[in-house]
Amino acid sequence: MTATSPVVRFAPSPTGYLHIGGARTALFNWLYAKGRDGKFLLRIEDTDRERNNPQAVAAIIDGLTWLELDWNGEPVSQFARATRHREVAESMLAAGTAYKCFMTADELTAIRERIEAERETAKNWLKALKSLDRDLTHDEKADLEAATEAATRPLTVFSPWRDRSPDDAPNGAPFAIRLKAPRDGETVIDDAVQGRVVFPNKDLDDLIILRSDGNPTYNLAVVVDDHDMGITHVVRGVDHLTNAARQVQIYAANAWTIPQFAHVPLIHGADGAKLSKRHGALGIEAYRSMGYLPAALRNYLVRLGWSHGDDEIIGTPQLIEWFDLPAIGRSAARMDLKKLEDTNAHYIRSADNAELLKRSRELLELYSGGFADLASEHDAKVMRGDVVLARNVLALLPGVPDGKALAARFNAAGWDQFAAAIPGLKERAKTLPELIDGALFLVTARPLKIDDKAAKLLDSEAKAIISALIPKLAANADWTAADLEAVVRQHAEDTGAKLGKVAQPLRAALTGRSVSPPVFDVMSVLGRTEALARLGDQAA
RNA sequence: GGUCCCUUCGUCUAUCGGUUAGGACACCAGAUUUUCAUUCUGGUAAGGCGAGUUCGAUUCUCGCAGGGAUCACCA
Numbered sequence: 385m386t387a388t389s390p391v392v393r394f395a396p397s398p399t400g401y402l403h404i405g406g407a408r409t410a411l412f413n414w415l416y417a418k419g420r421d422g423k424f425l426l427r428i429e430d431t432d433r434e435r436n437n438p439q440a441v442a443a444i445i446d447g448l449t450w451l452e453l454d455w456n457g458e459p460v461s462q463f464a465r466a467t468r469h470r471e472v473a474e475s476m477l478a479a480g481t482a483y484k485c486f487m488t489a490d491e492l493t494a495i496r497e498r499i500e501a502e503r504e505t506a507k508n509w510l511k512a513l514k515s516l517d518r519d520l521t522h523d524e525k526a527d528l529e530a531a532t533e534a535a536t537r538p539l540t541v542f543s544p545w546r547d548r549s550p551d552d553a554p555n556g557a558p559f560a561i562r563l564k565a566p567r568d569g570e571t572v573i574d575d576a577v578q579g580r581v582v583f584p585n586k587d588l589d590d591l592i593i594l595r596s597d598g599n600p601t602y603n604l605a606v607v608v609d610d611h612d613m614g615i616t617h618v619v620r621g622v623d624h625l626t627n628a629a630r631q632v633q634i635y636a637a638n639a640w641t642i643p644q645f646a647h648v649p650l651i652h653g654a655d656g657a658k659l660s661k662r663h664g665a666l667g668i669e670a671y672r673s674m675g676y677l678p679a680a681l682r683n684y685l686v687r688l689g690w691s692h693g694d695d696e697i698i699g700t701p702q703l704i705e706w707f708d709l710p711a712i713g714r715s716a717a718r719m720d721l722k723k724l725e726d727t728n729a730h731y732i733r734s735a736d737n738a739e740l741l742k743r744s745r746e747l748l749e750l751y752s753g754g755f756a757d758l759a760s761e762h763d764a765k766v767m768r769g770d771v772v773l774a775r776n777v778l779a780l781l782p783g784v785p786d787g788k789a790l791a792a793r794f795n796a797a798g799w800d801q802f803a804a805a806i807p808g809l810k811e812r813a814k815t816l817p818e819l820i821d822g823a824l825f826l827v828t829a830r831p832l833k834i835d836d837k838a839a840k841l842l843d844s845e846a847k848a849i850i851s852a853l854i855p856k857l858a859a860n861a862d863w864t865a866a867d868l869e870a871v872v873r874q875h876a877e878d879t880g881a882k883l884g885k886v887a888q889p890l891r892a893a894l895t896g897r898s899v900s901p902p903v904f905d906v907m908s909v910l911g912r913t914e915a916l917a918r919l920g921d922q923a924a
Numbered sequence: 925g926g927u928c929c930c931u932u933c934g935u936c937u938a939u940c941g942g943u944u945a946g947g948a949c950a951c952c953a954g955a956u957u958u959u960c961a962u963u964c965u966g967g968u969a970a971g972g973c974g975a976g977u978u979c980g981a982u983u984c985u986c987g988c989a990g991g992g993a994u995c996a997c998c999a
Contacts (some may be wrong), residue, residue, distance in 0.1 A: 887958035
């Protein structure tokens with residue numbers, strides 16, 4: 385690490401889960417640090433004690449861990465640093481860059497409500513004046529002007545204590561500490577993503593940095609922590625852009641070096657509206673349960689708002705090399721599950737077979753809540769991997785209540801069969817549940833439940849074909865896919881039938897479905913005894 | 925309402941004054957294939973509106989419209 389390598393951080397507040405936008409912010413920070421030999425720190429913004437709870441912190445850590453974003457050192461608790469924050473506030477008071485404000489919270493809300501009320505009446509007044517279908521009198525013009533002024537007045541509240549002596553306050557009265565922000569001029573953010581953003585200082589009020597209960601406020605805590613932690617680049621959501629202006633003022637008041645800001649756009653739902661649970665603002669763990677691979681989610685997430693020419697499927701090492709802040713777009717991007725699915729399919733196809741097996745087993749363990757409820761609660765708009773899997777499991781494997789029970793169906797030999805089937809399975813699975821679903825035929829007990837499409841395939845003619853094939857197949861001692869294919873092809877040739885005419889009935893009998901990996905692979909993976917038995921069940 | 929940001933196919937985006945406006949997802953059609961999937965080929969589809977600058981604007985400027993963020997002793 386050199387003196388110029390960046391120090392970045394991800395600073396979520398513990399709200400219960402790591403949402404998808406937060407995950408992307410973390411990813412951007414992580415990539416930036418990784419690509420520059422920098423450090424990626426984790427800080428939990430737990431200043432608000434009411435909102436804090438250990439599970440929420442655990443959810444964030446779990447999410448980052450699953451996404452494979454590792455951070456340097458121990459996570460920092462912002463709450464634990466309250467004493468330091470207080471010190472800074474006190475020193476600012478001493479330096480005259482902050483002042484005591486004796487206004488109470490009630491007074492403040494009363495003032496805001498009054499401004500709002502005045503604004504309302506002014507608006508009505510305006511409407512009335514404008515509806516007057518004639519030239520306004522001199523007085524009315526004055527009214528119009530006054531009403532316009534009142535209707536467009538900002539909600540900003542300026543404390544009178546900025547210019548009053550604290551001695552004017554009653555002895556021992558509680559006070560908050562406010563930043564003495566500049567009144568004139570402008571505060572400028574030179575943002576790596578947003579460019580140069582200018583805020584007129586007259587629009588920025590004196591924010592409270594220390595509450596009357598002695599606890600620091602978010603903006604103070606962030607600045608002090610970022611400064612103390614040596615953060616060089618603050619990469620976060622644009623929802624913090626206006627905070628950045630406030631924060632720059634705090635940096636300036638303390639004569640601290642201002643970090644490079646980069647405010648990245650937010651992610652919107654598929655309909656363009658703000659992300660809510662309906663639209664997929666699910667926690668990162670939901671994407672995990674939907675069966676997406678971490679690498680695929682990373683690829684998708686980084687491409688959402690960032691691009692590198694025409695490149696789409698970009699592996700993590702390449703991402704680390706290519707990623708940079710200025711290439712991030714400025715407009716909000718919409719979540720597109722279809723594209724995520726496609727990206728995931730690419731990663732599944734090229735994934736290591738052992739990894740796929742491991743992740744499938746983990747996923748099954750995750751689905752311990754029971755399938756029946758999930759299936760009945762199914763909402764077509766909400767895609768969840770466990771629900772998708774549940775429907776198939778319920779249809780094919782009655783009596784299997786949840787993922788753990790399903791996993792139990794695979795004994796040691798079963799897992800080996802699963803592993804053997806993965807090369808064929810992963811070509812046609814977009815997600816892990818689809819992969820698992822494709823392997824279900826392995827653990828289905830005889831007699832197989834035949835689905836509707838498969839049943840159509842098994843007419844009397846088909847059953848006759850199966851009967852004719854059984855002895856020929858049984859004659860095959862080695863039971864390799866290649867040998868079996870040769871037998872079936874020969875049979876088709878001999879009887880003048882198309883291969884599909886012969887293969888489809890086999891597929892139906894072997895798997896209970898009309899869709900599966902190549903039948904010869906299926907037979908091979910199933911093993912001689914089981915395959916023959918299943919065929920026998922459907923023979924004429 | 926104040927302040928700030930955004931605006932290219934349905935979606936994610938490329939383009940850094942001159943292109944038949946490119947790619948990806950989705951969608952449609954076709955080829956290959958034992959099903960499905962993969963793969964391959966082709967197709968539909970875009971610069972919000974209005975001015976200005978310029979020989980020439982998607983690209984630069986301004987206005988409008990639309991969308992978004994934010995305005996707590998929350999973070």
